[in-house]
Amino acid sequence: MPENKDSQVDRRSFLSGAATSAAAIAAAVPAALAAGQSQSQKETEPPAKVEVQTTDRPGADFMIDVFKSLGFDYVCANPGSAFRSIQESVINYGGNSKPEFITCCHEESSVAMGHGYFKVEGKPMLVFAHGTVGLQHASMAVYNAFCDRVPVFIVLGNNLNAATRRSAVDWLHSVQDAAALVRDFTKFDDSPVSLAQFAESSVRAYKIAMTAPSAPVVLTADAELSEISITGRTGLTIPKLGFAAPPAGDSASVAALAAMLIEAQTPVIVAGRLARTQGCMAHLVELAELLQVPVVDSGARMNFPNRHPLNLSGNSRALIENADLILGLEVTDFYGLVNNISRQLEYSSRPLTKAKLASISAGDRLAKSNFQEFQRYQPLDLDIAADGEATLPSLVEAVQRLMTPDKKRAFQARGAKLAGQQASILAKARTDASYAWDACPISVARLCSELWAQIKNEDWCLASQSGTFVSNWPLRLWDFDRPYRHIGGSGGAGMGYGAPAAVGAALANKKHGRLTVNIQTDGDLMYAPGVLWTAAHHRIPLLTIMHNNRAYHQELMEVQIAANQHNRGIDRAHIGTTIDDPNIDYAKLAQSMGMMGIGPIEQPGDLASAIRRGIETVKRGEPVLIDVVTQPR
Amino acid sequence: MKTLLAIALTFASVPLAGQSPVKAADAENGKKLYVADGCYQCHGRQGQGGSSAPVGSYGPRLAPAKLPLEALRAYVRHPSGGMPPYTAKVLPDAAIDDIYAFLKSVPAPPPVKDIPLLN
Numbered sequence: 001m002p003e004n005k006d007s008q009v010d011r012r013s014f015l016s017g018a019a020t021s022a023a024a025i026a027a028a029v030p031a032a033l034a035a036g037q038s039q040s041q042k043e044t045e046p047p048a049k050v051e052v053q054t055t056d057r058p059g060a061d062f063m064i065d066v067f068k069s070l071g072f073d074y075v076c077a078n079p080g081s082a083f084r085s086i087q088e089s090v091i092n093y094g095g096n097s098k099p100e101f102i103t104c105c106h107e108e109s110s111v112a113m114g115h116g117y118f119k120v121e122g123k124p125m126l127v128f129a130h131g132t133v134g135l136q137h138a139s140m141a142v143y144n145a146f147c148d149r150v151p152v153f154i155v156l157g158n159n160l161n162a163a164t165r166r167s168a169v170d171w172l173h174s175v176q177d178a179a180a181l182v183r184d185f186t187k188f189d190d191s192p193v194s195l196a197q198f199a200e201s202s203v204r205a206y207k208i209a210m211t212a213p214s215a216p217v218v219l220t221a222d223a224e225l226s227e228i229s230i231t232g233r234t235g236l237t238i239p240k241l242g243f244a245a246p247p248a249g250d251s252a253s254v255a256a257l258a259a260m261l262i263e264a265q266t267p268v269i270v271a272g273r274l275a276r277t278q279g280c281m282a283h284l285v286e287l288a289e290l291l292q293v294p295v296v297d298s299g300a301r302m303n304f305p306n307r308h309p310l311n312l313s314g315n316s317r318a319l320i321e322n323a324d325l326i327l328g329l330e331v332t333d334f335y336g337l338v339n340n341i342s343r344q345l346e347y348s349s350r351p352l353t354k355a356k357l358a359s360i361s362a363g364d365r366l367a368k369s370n371f372q373e374f375q376r377y378q379p380l381d382l383d384i385a386a387d388g389e390a391t392l393p394s395l396v397e398a399v400q401r402l403m404t405p406d407k408k409r410a411f412q413a414r415g416a417k418l419a420g421q422q423a424s425i426l427a428k429a430r431t432d433a434s435y436a437w438d439a440c441p442i443s444v445a446r447l448c449s450e451l452w453a454q455i456k457n458e459d460w461c462l463a464s465q466s467g468t469f470v471s472n473w474p475l476r477l478w479d480f481d482r483p484y485r486h487i488g489g490s491g492g493a494g495m496g497y498g499a500p501a502a503v504g505a506a507l508a509n510k511k512h513g514r515l516t517v518n519i520q521t522d523g524d525l526m527y528a529p530g531v532l533w534t535a536a537h538h539r540i541p542l543l544t545i546m547h548n549n550r551a552y553h554q555e556l557m558e559v560q561i562a563a564n565q566h567n568r569g570i571d572r573a574h575i576g577t578t579i580d581d582p583n584i585d586y587a588k589l590a591q592s593m594g595m596m597g598i599g600p601i602e603q604p605g606d607l608a609s610a611i612r613r614g615i616e617t618v619k620r621g622e623p624v625l626i627d628v629v630t631q632p633r
Numbered sequence: 634m635k636t637l638l639a640i641a642l643t644f645a646s647v648p649l650a651g652q653s654p655v656k657a658a659d660a661e662n663g664k665k666l667y668v669a670d671g672c673y674q675c676h677g678r679q680g681q682g683g684s685s686a687p688v689g690s691y692g693p694r695l696a697p698a699k700l701p702l703e704a705l706r707a708y709v710r711h712p713s714g715g716m717p718p719y720t721a722k723v724l725p726d727a728a729i730d731d732i733y734a735f736l737k738s739v740p741a742p743p744p745v746k747d748i749p750l751l752n
Contacts, residue, residue, distance in 0.1 A: 314685070343715040430751040434742040435681035435694060443681060449750040471684040553674070560671045564717030569724070570671045632674055633683050633692075 055229035060089035062195050062236055063226060066202045067099055067126060069238045072153070074117070074507065075099040076110035077128035078137075082157025082173050085226035086128065099126050102507070102538055105530025107134045109500040111141035111216070113531070114152040116463060116501030119487040120508035122276065124151040124209055131158035131178030131220055139182055140494045145216045146185035147373045148300075148491025149273055149366070151209035152216040159223040160191070179218040184370040187215035195225060199238045212246035212276075212387040213362040249360060249384040249391040251398075257327070257358055257382055258398035261291055262407060264325035264356075270296045270316075271303035272331035272361075274388045278483050281305070283392040284329070290399050292415030294319055299467045299475055300332070300488045306480045307426070310418065314425035314476065323355040329388040330361050335376035345565045358382040360391050373492065429476035441629045442604045444547065448473035450607040451517065451545060454615055458515040462486040463505035463542070464498055469521050469554075470547060471633045484514070495552075496527030499544070503535045506542035506623075515618060518544045520625075522579055522586070523552040529589060535623040536594035543618045544625040545611070546586045548600065551578045553632045590625035599627030663735030666728050675716070680736050691715045696739035705733055 063086055067075070079087060090101050104110040107129045114125025129138050135156055145152050159165050159174045179189035188208045192198040198221065205217040230236065249257075261267055269288060275281050284304055288295050294312040296319060297304045304311050312319060320326065320338060328334050338357065341349040357380045364385050367374055384391065433445035448470065456479065466474045466486045480486060487505055490497035502518035509516045525532075525546070535542055556577040563570040583600075590597030596617050598610045607628065614624040667673060667680075675683045675692030683692025691714075698705075706729050709719045719729075745751050 317690070340714075342713070344713075344718070427745075429685075430745050432682060432685065432694070433751055434745050434748055435696075436677055436679040437742050437748060439677075439679050439681070441678065443677065443679075445681075453750050468684060476685065556671075557674050560674060561717040564719060564723070567720050567722055569722075571669055573671060631677050631681075633677075 052229075055227075055231060057229060057231040057233075058085055058089065058226060059195050059228045059230050060085040060226040061093045062230055063198060063221060064089045064094040066199045066238050068094065070153075070202065070206050070241060071123070072099040072126040073121075073123070074102050075126040075128055076102045076104050076113045076504075078104050078107055078110060078134065080128065080130040080134050080157055080173075081169065082130045082132075082134075082159060082223060083128050083155065083221060083226070084157075085223065086155070086157065086221055089226075102534065104500075104534055106528040107138035108141045108496055109503075109528045109531040109534065111138045111145060111152055111154065112497050112500035113504030113507065113534075115141065115145045115148065115150050115491075115497065116487060116504030116506075117508045118150050118152070118504075119501075120461065120463075120484050120505045124153045124206070125504065127152055127154045129154060129156055130173050131156035131175050132173050135178065135181050140492075140496060141500075142182045142216050143185045143371065144490045144492040144494045144497050146187075146491070147493075148488070149213045149215060150491065151187075151214040153206060153209060154186075154216060154218045156218060156220045157223060157226075158191075158220050160220075161222070161224050164224055178220045182216070182218060184368055185216075185373075186218050187366065189218035189220070191220040191222070192225070193222070195228075195230065195236055198225065199236070203239045203241050206241060207244060211244045212390065213366045215366060246387040246390040247362060247365065247385070248394060249386040251394070253382065253384045254391065254394050254398050257360075257384065258395060258402055260325055260356065260358060260382065261293070261327065261399060262402045266323050267291065267293050267325040267327065268296060268319045268323040268355075269293050269327045269329065270298065270331055270337060271301070271329045272298050273300040273488070274330040275301045275303045275483060276389055280389040280392060281483055283389075283396055287392065287396050287399065290396065290403070290411070292411040292418065294418055294421075296320075297475075298331070299472070299486075300330075302480060302483050302486050302488070303329075306475055306478070307422065309420075309422045310415075312418065312421055312425065314429070315421060317352075320352050320355075323353055326353065326355045326357050328357070328359040328361065329392075330363070331359065332363065332373075333375040334359060334380070335378040338378065343561065356381045358384075360384045360386055360388045360395075362387045426476075429473075433473070433477060436631065438604055439631065440602060440604070441549070441631050442601070442607065443631050444470050444633060445473050445477070446604050447519070447545065447547070447607065447628055447630060448477055450604070451519070451611060452478050454608070454611050455515055455517060458615075459513065460485070460515045460517060461505060461509050462519070463502040463509075463516045464518040464520060465489045469633065470519055474519070484509070495524050498524040500528065500531045500534075502544065503531050503540055503542060503623075506535070506540050507538070510541060515615065516542045518542060519547050520544045522546060522548045522550065522584065525586070526579070526584070529593070532590055532595060532623070532625065533593040539621050540623055541618045541621050542623045543611075543614050544590075544623065545614075546599070546625065546627040547630050548584075548586060548627055549630050549632045550580045550583060551632070553577075556632075586625060586627035590627075595622065596624040597627070598624070599629075601626060601628045658730040658734035660731070660734040660738040663728075663731035663733065663738075667732050667735050670719070670724055670728070670732070672732065679739050696736040697741050698733060698736035698739075702730065702733045705729065 110127045117125045129135050156178045158178045159170050165171050188205050190201040192201050209217040288310045295304045295310050296313045296316040338353050339349045340352050359380050436443040461484050506516035559573040560570045587597030587599040610626050614626050617624045676695045680696025682694030
């Protein structure tokens with residue numbers, strides 16, 4: 001292993017050189033004083049041995065070469081001394097381009113920006129953080145990304161060699177095993193001891209992160225390695241990046257599943273964290289149309305056009321109850337899908353269906369033990385531990401092989417029975433939205449309707465959670481027809497994800513000229529509102545509309561449940577769960593960060609003009625925030 | 634649940650011996666109670682309803698009230714699904730009556746065809 005040998009020699013010679021210099025200076029100073037030389041003489045005469053104080057070619061430059069070879073467009077980071085050499089090389093040696101340094105105010109924002117960025121761009125974001133204080137800030141966002149199967153490439157600054165720590169803070173910011181903090185919810189990590197290993201591990205980490213099931217990866221970049229001189233160094237190479245094919249279902253299992261689908265009378269397909277590309281959406285549409293099977297899209301990804309006649313997500317409960325076969329595609333919580341779990345004081349659950357259950361999911365391939373994100377165990381009749389997106393094409397082909405004219409006629413008849421249900425679902429959604437239409441605080445349905453009216457003719461992307469927090473109104477009322485129309489949720493249900501993920505998604509959408517909108521919950525924004533400044537500073541066009549219900553509303557409901565179950569009434573449930581007294585002025589908050597802030601909007605009639613103003617400004621390339629005082633959900 | 638509702642419907646309509654005269658329900662007070670007792674949290678401030686499928690359905694529409702008062706009382710005391718129970722200790726019958734009066738007082742929305750944004 002010549003490269004390791006080289007690096008050992010480099011490291012050893014660097015250390016011995018430094019030690020020699022220090023010893024020489026220590027010896028020279030008392031000698032000079034003893035000779036009675038004046039201060040001016042000491043300053044004009046060179047010391048006996050000159051300490052090496054500069055290098056034109058630090059190891060960090062090579063690290064930047066590695067990052068450039070992997071194609072990172074951006075690096076999100078809050079600046080940190082533990083990776084100062086790398087940051088300096090990004091901005092000077094690397095020309096602050098590919099990657100461009102995006103200044104973040106919190107490491108949780110850095111990682112969450114990467115989370116949102118990937119779900120639009122399909123490329124991982126590079127993130128720098130201190131190995132200690134930075135990673136602790138970042139850890140919740142890492143967990144979200146892990147649960148959501150999103151790759152983020154995290155580089156941790158660290159100073160492993162205690163002999164070279166210069167200050168008390170260096171010690172505070174050093175750690176034996178930096179990645180240990182997040183090893184339970186990352187896919188790969190390494191702590192290279194040479195630049196050659198740094199290159200190899202970086203390429204390996206990138207490949208692993210991108211191979212489904214995807215997840216964050218961590219590399220520790222030792223400060224000494226980044227500062228060491230590589231002037232004249234030869235033999236440092238960067239391995240070529242290669243991508244691995246994702247795990248696809250074996251042919252026998254896929255054939256068995258196709259047979260089950262062909263024979264089922266009332267099958268349902270449920271799509272979870274499935275689609276990463278337009279191709280996957282197309283294959284799911286093809287499969288559904290071949291079989292004339294209703295599809296329930298959970299909203300975890302943009303899987304299936306919501307206005308497609310076979311998208312019957314709005315009837316999901318009835319479909320599940322009446323199904324004879326349920327095929328889950330990357331469904332995370334299969335148990336919760338097919339069981340009714342009571343929220344009452346005593347736990348109870350009951351099956352919703354007697355259907356046969358089949359699954360294609362790569363979830364078990366990334367099973368960890370400590371954090372219980374894998375959900376309750378659900379026995380399945382056919383379980384294919386493979387990537388759903390990678391397996392769909394062969395499943396479509398297997399179904400086509402089994403198709404007969406009789407089956408085709410039967411499926412067409414089934415489709416005819418389903419026809420019109422989607423239109424009924426949409427009509428019901430519109431009727432439901434009409435209730436509290438003129439209410440104050442403004443209903444979320446009204447907010448979403450006003451927003452939709454002004455973005456529907458644009459190339460738009462909803463870069464925020466489209467489900468529970470907004471009562472599914474966008475999914476019910478809008479027309480989602482492309483993979484980037486929405487980016488799903490946080491994954492780990494950890495607050496603080498929404499605002500930075502939206503900024504990250506907007507950063508990815510910027511070069512495509514898409515109008516990015518974010519329906520932003522108030523509690524989530526207040527975790528790390530500095531990301532608004534990041535959006536303003538980097539001119540990231542994004543329309544943020546505050547869903548300002550002045551509460552941590554989910555928690556308010558949770559406390560209500562507890563109070564009722566304890567038979568104490570709920571008149572004090574607001575303690576610790578509301579965000580009022582004083583109310584936060586989010587428009588002023590945005591203005592203080594350098595972006596246009598509008599509001600608070602309290603009357604529904606004022607929404608349209610505010611949104612119009614906001615979109616005009618966003619189209620000029622700037623972020624805008626509109627504060628809307630809303631109903632709870 | 635159907636059994637519970639049936640029992641509640643049967644008994645709720647029978648005046649009990651020694652029961653004091655029922656005070657007329659107060660919609661204004663019901664509106665305050667509707668908020669103070671947290672009904673709005675899932676059902677919206679005008680009882681318009683909360684979330685619907687595909688994710689996390691809860692808080693069906695309550696207003697304008699179509700459910701009979703007796704059914705509402707029965708369900709509030711012994712709910713299923715995600716709604717927590719309200720005992721008489723924390724929500725007396727009279728309070729439910731007032732809340733019901735409020736829900737009855739909420740006007741119907743304009744027809745969808747008259748709302749351009751919903752067409």
